[in-house]
Amino acid sequence: MDLNGKKILLGITGGIAAYKSCELLRLLQKKGAQVRVAMTEEATRFVAPLTFASLSKCPVYLKDGAVEARPFQHIDFPRWADLYLVVPCTANAIGKFAYGLADDPVSLCFMSCTCPRLLAPAMNVAMYNSPAVQRNLETLRSFENTYVLESPAGELACGEVGSGRLLEPADIVSFIEGGSLPLASASAPATPSPRGAAPKTPAAPLASEALPEQDPSLPGHGRRVLITAGRTEEAIDPVRYISNRSSGKTAVALASVFLANGYSVEVVAGPMEAEFPGGATVHRVRSACDMHQAVMERLSQVQALVHCAAVADYRPKVAAAEKIKDSRSQLVLELVPNPNILRDSVAAKMPGQVVVGFALETDHFEKHALEKLEKSGADALLLNAPVAKDSGFGFDCVNYTLVTPNSQVPELRMGSKVELSEAIVDFVNRKLEESRG
Numbered sequence: 001m002d003l004n005g006k007k008i009l010l011g012i013t014g015g016i017a018a019y020k021s022c023e024l025l026r027l028l029q030k031k032g033a034q035v036r037v038a039m040t041e042e043a044t045r046f047v048a049p050l051t052f053a054s055l056s057k058c059p060v061y062l063k064d065g066a067v068e069a070r071p072f073q074h075i076d077f078p079r080w081a082d083l084y085l086v087v088p089c090t091a092n093a094i095g096k097f098a099y100g101l102a103d104d105p106v107s108l109c110f111m112s113c114t115c116p117r118l119l120a121p122a123m124n125v126a127m128y129n130s131p132a133v134q135r136n137l138e139t140l141r142s143f144e145n146t147y148v149l150e151s152p153a154g155e156l157a158c159g160e161v162g163s164g165r166l167l168e169p170a171d172i173v174s175f176i177e178g179g180s181l182p183l184a185s186a187s188a189p190a191t192p193s194p195r196g197a198a199p200k201t202p203a204a205p206l207a208s209e210a211l212p213e214q215d216p217s218l219p220g221h222g223r224r225v226l227i228t229a230g231r232t233e234e235a236i237d238p239v240r241y242i243s244n245r246s247s248g249k250t251a252v253a254l255a256s257v258f259l260a261n262g263y264s265v266e267v268v269a270g271p272m273e274a275e276f277p278g279g280a281t282v283h284r285v286r287s288a289c290d291m292h293q294a295v296m297e298r299l300s301q302v303q304a305l306v307h308c309a310a311v312a313d314y315r316p317k318v319a320a321a322e323k324i325k326d327s328r329s330q331l332v333l334e335l336v337p338n339p340n341i342l343r344d345s346v347a348a349k350m351p352g353q354v355v356v357g358f359a360l361e362t363d364h365f366e367k368h369a370l371e372k373l374e375k376s377g378a379d380a381l382l383l384n385a386p387v388a389k390d391s392g393f394g395f396d397c398v399n400y401t402l403v404t405p406n407s408q409v410p411e412l413r414m415g416s417k418v419e420l421s422e423a424i425v426d427f428v429n430r431k432l433e434e435s436r437g
């Protein structure tokens with residue numbers, strides 16, 4: 001879609017990412033679009049309206065703006081526009097749009113515009129994943145002419161990591177240019193889509209390519225997988241913990257391969273360095289007990305579960321409430337076993353679900369993997385043996401093989417974590433097809 005000559009109304013709501021709308025505005029102008037701005041009162045606390053008025057060379061539509069001089073801005077602005085962008089779109093605004101509330105310039109424009117509406121949510125991961133926001137987004141996706149952009153995972157302004165980031169301004173522009181929005185030609189009124197043919201979420205920056213998750217020919221279409229990732233931290237006291245060296249790289253490769261196969265991907269992740277691709281929904285936890293609870297809560301919603309996290313087998317029996325003082329005398333930590341997430345999820349497994357575990361062994365690989373497979377009852381175990389130099393923790397390659405019940409253990413092979421992930425995803429695809437019958 002050529003933006004040259006397009007009239008774009010930019011609604012800005014009160015999120016920390018509001019400063020990115022300045023860049024977006026400039027990018028749209030560079031493409032030849034004319035931009036006008038509407039702001040909520042809260043948004044004006046983040047960036048001054050004067051900035052947008054100066055950049056757009058047009059008065060900003062504000063709640064307490066020159067209402068007497070321009071009494072019908074809430075109708076004139078949306079009527080003028082070929083496209084209404086709300087960037088960033090807060091949880092609050094999403095709720096208002098979904099429920100038909102219109103008490104500020106941005107929600108008024110949303111209600112009164114007939115052109116396509118494109119929303120870019122941005123918020124903290126817990127807010128983004130909250131049932132209310134997810135329900136409201138679902139409602140908005142069912143509205144005619146309304147598109148909701150993906151909010152990729154990554155580091156958020158609040159310091160947490162997870163879904164809820166604002167899509168980068170350049171990606172928003174690419175999305176619009178990608179052409180899946182039914183933009184009217186400059187200044188002609190937009191044609192509303194026919195009833196019942198409401199556009200669904202394009203949920204990806206590149207609109208010209210079908211999202212893998214939406215491609216019905218892919219094996220994971222309509223299927224959901226849960227992956228555990230990273231390591232766990234078992235508190236000794238408020239500042240110390242027991243953990244391990246898992247970097248989370250394998251889980252990130254797995255999430256990417258599952259996404260590319262069309263699955264919806266949810267992750268329960270302990271601490272880790274590697275970052276997940278946009279498109280995966282990430283729930284953060286710290287200890288093995290937290291991870292156990294998060295997995296068991298989500299188990300019934302998925303078709304496949306892959307236990308990739310390096311979960312501590314033991315935790316201190318008591319985590320001291322205060323920092324343990326250095327007395328220079330011997331200190332004995334009493335450890336108790338953590339819940340066995342793999343075993344408990346297999347016990348709770350529903351017919352047709354596939355569960356894959358991981359076994360990291362440093363000796364007697366086959367024997368230990370077969371024992372673990374049998375004890376756990378999992379459908380398969382990915383045996384990995386980080387024994388070679390420059391492989392395993394923190395590296396991109398590892399020695400691995402997939403062990404399945406009643407068959408010989410294939411030889412360990414050195415491969416990338418992506419190849420390892422492909423072996424798992426192929427296995428899950430096959431098992432799910434078999435169980436479909």
Ligand SMILES: Cc1cc2nc3c(=O)[nH]c(=O)nc-3n(C[C@H](O)[C@H](O)[C@H](O)COP(=O)(O)O)c2cc1C
Pocket residue numbers: 013014015016017040041042043089090091092093122123124127
């Ligand atoms: C520093 C700060 C940052 C905020 N960032 C966000 C955010 O990124 N996303 C969001 O949905 N709400 C965020 N909020 C909360 C909104 O500002 C609040 O819900 C507000 O009522 C939204 O008003 P609006 O309708 O103008 O968007 C933030 C609040 C503060 C104080």
